[in-house]
Amino acid sequence: MNDSALTPESILDAAEEVLRRYGPAKATVVDVARFLEVSHGTIYRHFPSKAALRDAVAERWLHRVSAPLAVIAEEQGSAVERLHRWFHQLMTIKRQKVLDEPELFATYSAIAQEARGVVQAHVGELVRQIAQIIESGISSNEFRVASPQAAAKAVFQATVRFHHPAHASEWSDLDIDTDFAQVWRLVLAGLVVGELSV
Template sequence: MNDSPLTPERILDAAEEVLRRYGLAKATVVDVARFLEVSHGTIYRHFPSKAALRDAVAERWLHRVSTPLAAIAQEPGSAKERLHRWFEQLMTLKRQKVLKEPELFATYSAITQEARGVVEAHIAELLRQIAQIVESGISTNEFRVTDPQVAAKAVLQATVRFHHPAHASEWSDPDIDRDFAQVWRLVLAGLVVVQQF
């Protein structure tokens, strides 16, 4: 038995391990408690329901995507280069998750389908990061758009095929990088031309 204090982080570590070993069907509060050798009531002190535990797992998983992207958004330098690097990093993170552990990726994708509030918060965070880069590009005259938030949403939607889990089966297409490069040229052209969104 592990004598370490039971913390939300330990519970989330255990939930991830249960998901990795047994899949979504075995990611119940009871199974996580059994894995930790504690009562399920102990888990409920930290997470009031199975849904709350799954939301926390989804939030943690999505945070692993948004955190490195936030670092790119905050860097100094060319907004064009940063925005491109931000999207390349987003695509790389998503592809790695699919390629390294496809079953776990499918499990997390299923969990995020249930955690709508968590997903909405994640998308809002991504949009804030993109808008931050676009706004810096506007201030340096690299971009000519007038509304960074609207531009951020348009750019995220224009590139959805390359990073949204619903399109994961397309990411093994040998032409996917070429396709992204073509879309990116159009996106960039839209950002550097004066537009009224």
């Protein structure tokens, strides 16, 4: 590839392919450069370090999770229905990733564990989306909580088993949907009566 045609996006595409082929332990910036047929110095002009490149890969991967959820958070209509659909979509995205390509999911999970700041920003974004839905539910008298942000954080933490990669091995359990339905009823009850405001 011509150095002048190289973009951050094309580098990230190549990095994803290299990670798919070699895994996070063996993939290097040199491998990405070789894949693109450029010098590794060219990669460093766009990403100053291997860590910066991996952070960018993790950020793009996590954005693929958060972007469709943002659409649900911004919709109008019943907050109860939207919040339930938001979590259903989150769980569906995560399950598809782990079931369709378990090795790639493990690779991205390993990268995300190294990119702590990127993951924290991602979680913060997800909590803000939940808070946005809860705020609309307060406005429509569906929810009765004093602090949408605190309630959103509590809801996110209460459902972590169903969307955090550390629990991926549990997602194929036959009772996982029933378990979520039970947790959801408790969460919804807390939002409706205002018990998730602390």
